[in-house]
Amino acid sequence: MPRWRSSGHSGEAVRETYEVKIPVDVYRAVSGMGSQFAILAAAYAKVASVLTGERNISVGYRSAECEQPRLLQMTVQEGSWLSLIGESDRALRVCGGYLSGGQLSARTVSAFGTVLDVTGWTGHKSTGTDHGGSGLVWGFDMEGDAPLLQLTYRTDFYGEECITRYAGYYVHALELLVCNPATEHHDHTLVSPDELDAHLRELSGPAVGLPAEPFHQLFSDQVAKTPGALAVKYGDQECTYRELDQLASRIARCLLKHGLTTESVVAVNLQRSVEWVAAIIGVMRAGGAYLPVDPNWPTDRLRAILKQAEPRVLLVDQVTEDIRSAVTDSLDDAARIVTIGAATAEPANGDPRIHVSANQLAYIYFTSGSTGEPKGAMCEHAGMMNHLLAKVEDLDITSGDMLIQSAPATFDISLWQAIAPLLVGAATTIMSADTVRDIDDFIVEAGNVGATVIQVVPSYLEMLTARLSEIEPTRRLPAVRHVVVTGEALKKGLVERWFELCDIPLTNAYGATEASDDTTHHVMHRPPASASVPVGRPVRNVQVLIVDENLQLVPLGAPGEIAFAGVCVGRGYINDEKRTAAAFVESRIDPALRMYRTGDYGRWGQDGVLEFLGRRDEQIKIRGFRVELGEIENAMLRIDGVRDAAVVVKHDVDTDTGLVGFYTSTHVIEAETIREALAEVLPEYMIPPHLCRLSSMPLTDNSKIDKKALLNEVDHAAVERTEGAAPQTATEQMLAGLWVELLGLSASSVGRNDDFFDRGGSSLSAIRLVVKLGKQVSLLDIVNSPVLSDLAAVIDRKTGH
Incomplete structure (x- = not known):
């Protein structure tokens, strides 16, 4: 369960107990329903499922018949409270909770992080164990005409505020169960009105008026204020x-x-x-x-x-x-x-x-679509204006600033990069794609124009950090005072390396094209104390809601789907009612509140910042662009002769080099033919660097393509190099090692006659190779000499080896 400690806690493991009385009418109703212990376990399972976001629940279970806790495993499926009671009854019989002579051997107390001890519900005293190894024990003790719910917890794991909420969820679950056991349990939220108010009031961006x-x-x-001031610069062209x-x-x-x-x-x-x-x-x-x-x-x-x-x-x-x-x-x-x-x-x-x-359509950006058809996200002027002002305010952009416009026009961040500075008299420098691709040119150009604010995706920040570490401190982006990172998950290790290098603040920005771009900002002046990098707090006039599969608000700290509400939410997808209806929905909290469901999963951290947990579908980010693997698969299926297709992402490899496309065909179709056909319909970044023809697709038990099996196949898909083609010179061997690292290849598969781009290299991985080689070669050298032995010869010639 989510652990929320008190903010001032020293970290020492102290055990405390919080008590709340079960209402008398609830106690009597439970007692009159027969399977009391099954009801208590069902209520626990519901609470645990909501708090963890998991359907399969495991807990140490103890009753008067069991001196030591036994393993109780329950599955929380959608259905009525009665069906959930039936599931817990079945689970109790399996674990031997009713029978002191159960067949399962007892687990030691310390094996269970959480224990449900129902001994005290019927007036028995819990003896024989103090549950000393558990972080949280749910117990009962009779007091007068009804029992007390007792939560005994370690204070280094949980704070009193957190435990108070947990107790409230349990009592509320029992109330809902006994009031109408035939209703669907997933139609109810366990969140109290006070907590709901805290969500909407404290975890929303500030309410600020928008200009008319x-x-x-x-x-x-x-x-009218600054007619002669520089507005936009592109190369040698300057425009007031x-x-x-x-x-x-x-x-x-x-x-x-x-x-x-x-x-x-x-x-x-x-x-x-x-x-x-x-x-x-x-x-x-x-x-x-x-x-x-x-x-x-x-x-x-x-x-x-x-x-x-x-x-x-x-x-x-x-x-x-x-x-x-x-x-x-x-x-x-x-x-x-x-x-x-x-x-x-x-x-x-x-x-x-x-x-x-304000409610008029301002722009449309197309994003990748899982059906094979891109989706055109429509956003209105009010949402666009709110985002522009959020950037101006949170980054403190003034007339003295110079921003870098570096993103492709089809990437939604390009819009604010280009026009947000124009609200306050600042200027924008448009960097060409060639300049952005050459990390040294980017650094030099940023210095020459006096750039003060830049925005990059994490993969580019990685290269920027590596290159800046090799440059004299005085030449490390001397005028830059803020770097914004967006488009992909930002890793803590990268943030740590950045702040070891310099003290330029980083802002981790997160949002969705459908919600007028970035909706949260997390400004950092040092690495975060948390294990991952938060995406921060909502910007002005934005509400972030964490909901379950049924759009019910989940408790604080519990994982769920991230949804946005407020002025940021766009109009939907152009000429696409079906996909609009699926993603843009009414809130169950307030029917007047329209939400956009992101498909991303996250949770609120204890300090009120949003943590991004990833996605549960097949949507990924490549260089900041949102990509549905299904769109790539559909494009492959349209190629003449291709029978079936599946795309997976290699583990521990950047997505721009980690896409692997598998296909079956009626006749032999070379990978290069597939690549050329995809280039006719897809942008370059969506074409899998690795393509592999199979005789048949591995299938799951229900006859779906088994993508887990395909991921295992990835390691075996690389063709072993031909005899005599192994790298020969020290430079070739060094270069082969870098290819293994950057392209996710096996060492035995890299040969001296291999082409960098044929083996999965992209423009971005070529930039990384330039950085890894310490500028011994240029990007143009790799393009002109992509074969390993040829590139090694270029390195030897330039270095005099």
Whole structure:
């Protein structure tokens, strides 16, 4: 069970007892139902299941017939209280709780962390053991006309506040059980009204008013204040607030001329640039909804997203045959393709002053979908504004700041990186993808522009930390005062290495595209004391609720699904009612409260911060992008000749190199053929680096693909190198060792004739290799000489070996 100690506890193991009286009417009702001990065990099982998030419950059980506790194992399935009593009755008979001569041998007291001792319920005194080895004992003692529930606990494990809540859950479970035993037990929450109030009041972000004006109007106000200040920088191009404002107005007028109406979708298919930022503002200024699409996407993916989103206008750098084909196949004749050159050539007649309300659609970001079809998450202006202001406030962004815009346009964090600084007169530097890929170029560029706030994913922070450790302290991001980390789980070891290196604060940010991006911030000036890195507290106007499978609020400290409520919650998925209904739901706490179910699991820590526990489905993060393994599998199944497909993730390997795709086929299909086919429909980061053809898929007992068996297969899937192909020189052997480490390969499978990218290397793992080699080679060297022996020769030549 979750252990919550008193905040000022010294850590010494002292044993205390908390008592609460069982209501007389509840005691009489239990006594009149016959199977009293089964009822007491059922109530315990319900409480334990809610507190742990597990269906299978084990506890040490002791009654007057058992001098020592025996192992009691119960399963809490959905159903009525009566069915739960029946399950506990069955479990008690198995453990021998009713029969002093039971066949199971007694377990020692110290074997049970928790004990349920029902001896005192019928007036017997608990003798023969003091339960000294247990952290928590649930017992009873008769007092007058009803028993006391006694919780005896170790104070180094539990605090009085925690134990008081546990006792309340148990008494409430008994009350619910006896009042209407035929009702479904999962339809009730054990959380008291006071605790519910604490959830909503103390564990929510501060309630703060939002400006009446939309973002683009506040930007216009800032233009009036600082027209000549730098707004956006890209390479050698610098754009002031006035110039950016004029570009945005030209784009807005062009869109309106092409028939844009309120909430019409504009697909922005531009490379990141000054014009791209102007396009974001221009789309919103014209009353439209901004939809970023990647110019490097395969045509089929572009076609699918255009068909789903039905944009009125596609804004492009230039019109290509692929773009024209995608629009023709996906959209009606009313859709227009407009080049950014034509849009910015419109007369500059000022802001068109289109009214935009807070509940109007602001943008759409597409995320991976398990059915094989991406989902377009729609968010409104109020949610976007709330997130922008949360970043400005929590990171203390002022007019003197320079932010780095480094994320791809299709990654939702790109939005706040680009436009949040424009609310306060700050500036943004757009870093090219090539600069971001070269860790040294990134560090140099950040220093040259005087970057003060940067945001990276954990895998990039890992490389940044490694490289900064090799650089003189004075050149380690000299102006940076805050680093934001998001997109993946942040490991404590990395945080510790960061603070050993420097004292720049880290903020662990967490959220969902469907909830207007980040919804919690955890600002750190030192490594956390907890075992994992929390994701923090809700930002302004955001509620975080931890719920069970039936959307009931779970107790403090108990694990459950993370759900968001408040202004952050988006509208749903565009043109997708079914998936919208599954993820955007009414709260059982308050039907007027609309929630977004994340599919992530977490719990509240004792200090009121949210802890992320992971996912229970097959959704992962790759370089910050959310990916459903099912979408990759569906893409593989559409390849001619592929009969079946499954994708798993290697253990202890980064996801960008750890994806493994297995497939069966009607005829021999080489992995490279699969890879080329996937490249036509999926972004590069979603293509499994490792592909393996099987004669048949392993199946579970219910005939589903056995992914656990496939994970075991991963270790055997690597092809052994051919005879005579072993690395020969010291450099080749050193390089082979790095490939084993970075790509998750077996040492026996790496040969001197292997190609880095064919063996599962990606652009990100190539950057890691550059860092590991201490810049002995460049990223370009790896691209030009990906074969192990060739790359080793490059290293030898450059180092003079």
